[in-house]
Amino acid sequence: MKVSVHAFANLRDYAPAGGGKFELALADGATVADLLTALRIPAAVEAVMLVNGRRADTATRLSSDDEVTLFPPMEGG
């Protein structure tokens, strides 16, 4: 299956070819943890994870065409 990913700030560094917005092929039934592994994002790197605009965690299971957003925790606006 394919999901679309939008990564921001330092998490953009883990995107293929450096672009923040990309599609990623994953095995059916993959979780957010599988996605982080596929992108080689170390466990120590903090990330806020959203799937289709809803808060997710590493155990969240992904479906085809899901939109995943990744950004670092932020100190404020």
Next chain:
Amino acid sequence: MHGWCGKILRVDLSRGRITREPLDPQVARSYIGGRGLGIYYLRREVDPAGDAFGPQNKIIMATGPLTGTAAPTGARYVVTTKSPLTGAITCSNSGGNFPAELKKSGHDAVIIEGGSARPVYLWIDGDHAELRPADHLWGRTTHQTDDALRSETHEKAKTAVIGPAGENRVLFAAIMNDRDRAAGRAGVGAVMGAKNLKAVVVRGQREVALADPAAFKAVNTKYREAFKAKTQDAPPALRTHGTAITVVGTQSHGVFPTRNFQQGTFEGWESIYGETLTQKYLVRPKPCFSCPIACGRVTRIPDGPYQGEGEGPEYETVYALGSDCGVDDLAALTKANYECNELGLDTISMGAAIACAMELYEKGFLKESDTGMPLRWGDGDALVRLTRMTARREGFGGLLAEGSLRLATRCGHPELAMVAKGLDFAGYDPRGEQGMGLAYATSPIGGSHMRGDPAYFELLGVPVPADPHTWEDKPPLVAKWQDLFCVIDAAGLCVFFSVRYLVEQDLMVKPVGITELLNAATGAGYSPEEVEKTGERIFNAERLYLQAAGFTRGDDSLPPRITREPMPVGPARGMVCKLEEMLGPYYALRGWTPEGRPSEAKLRQLGLL
């Protein structure tokens, strides 16, 4: 005293008299400083029913015990007064370098009272203070005023000034310090203008005396090292991209206010968010005094019709002058931001008033004969023009200068002002962020995010995430965070560092690190529980002031758009803010009556009776 200077400067503008008085050690302990001292003096000295522009109103500029120390982000001061915009208290907070300089002049606070017959400025040079004529500065921009004042006092002096907007009593005029930092909200600059006080200029060279310098150094090092460890692989997003990176958090959750809060997603967001700002206009990040984050932005628009140089925009400005007006032209909104800084306007209420006007115009409730120009969504040029007209109260700018609620009311549609207690919301739509709705409605100054900011845990993952769509769990969290923000604002710290490093990293945010810093600085021997209780005392004292000014439970409200019109699109689609459901439990756990009044038992417990 240590941490505290133990001295208050009192300036009577009517008589031209300046006196000094001691800070009562028991008051210092019970209210810490900053926002706490502000409400302490306001309750004692300013009639809540009085005219905000009258000579009986006072302006309390107060630092905290950590202001001017080496504590991370020990840069803040708070300006407390009765607001001309809302009739409520306002306590607006700012960083930069002026607050630390004020503290180093040997004063915890300056209380400004009365009113001057002629324009004046206050010059504080350590122990020496005097009022000087300011006729020659009247009408000048904040930057021109800063240049002139430093040239006629001391080149290293720091300034807090008003621009033409404050002089003209624009109801949301700001006090600008260090040129581009703002104590922005609810009209503190207009009160200064009404008093004919153009500026406070200060030179201070005295280091803050610490109770236990070795312990202070150790605690300070511990938290700075924690920051370094967390950011060693990647700098904080706030340093790299500024607060405008927060658009990512709001847009992705569908709470980025768009076209006067008609929806929570903005199609043009990628044109105006932090990473685009970095690529196009960033010159360099700029830290406040003693800050390791450096979220400030020095920016430059190199060419085109909006060519210019200055600071900003911050996230709140990107929302208010950008998405909320449907503007996706980053140069235009940045230019309007520069204008706001130089004219001395709060960018949030300026943008919100224009957004409200645009909706009124688009719906036919305002005509071109009223506005003098078309007011279509997305018109970046109108932003810049209206900002200038508002500061000088020219034409339609005279109506905008009264703020969104008075404008919408005059057009017969007060429900189109996106406000709580008359103060415009910050950049978060409460329909998709339930805790924010409760925070706006119960904030003592009205629709502010900075009186206990649920966006941290609802959107930004700090210190740990909570679901933004649930409301049942929010009353205790909002109350806890409101009290914490009182403590941060009283101590003289910035929220940005404090919420990640100086509190326990769970949703209950016990202020352990803040307590350690306060104790090393002051020797007061606070427990974290006493510090928390101090925060609760400040919040309740502010509530009492509101009550005395005539505010009731009915004022803890949000516009019907937020509580009755379901969000039309995006991740929060179909949602409204469950404010009524949250208010009852919130009052109960605060120890307030069902009418929202602090109970006698609660007041006794907090020493407020």
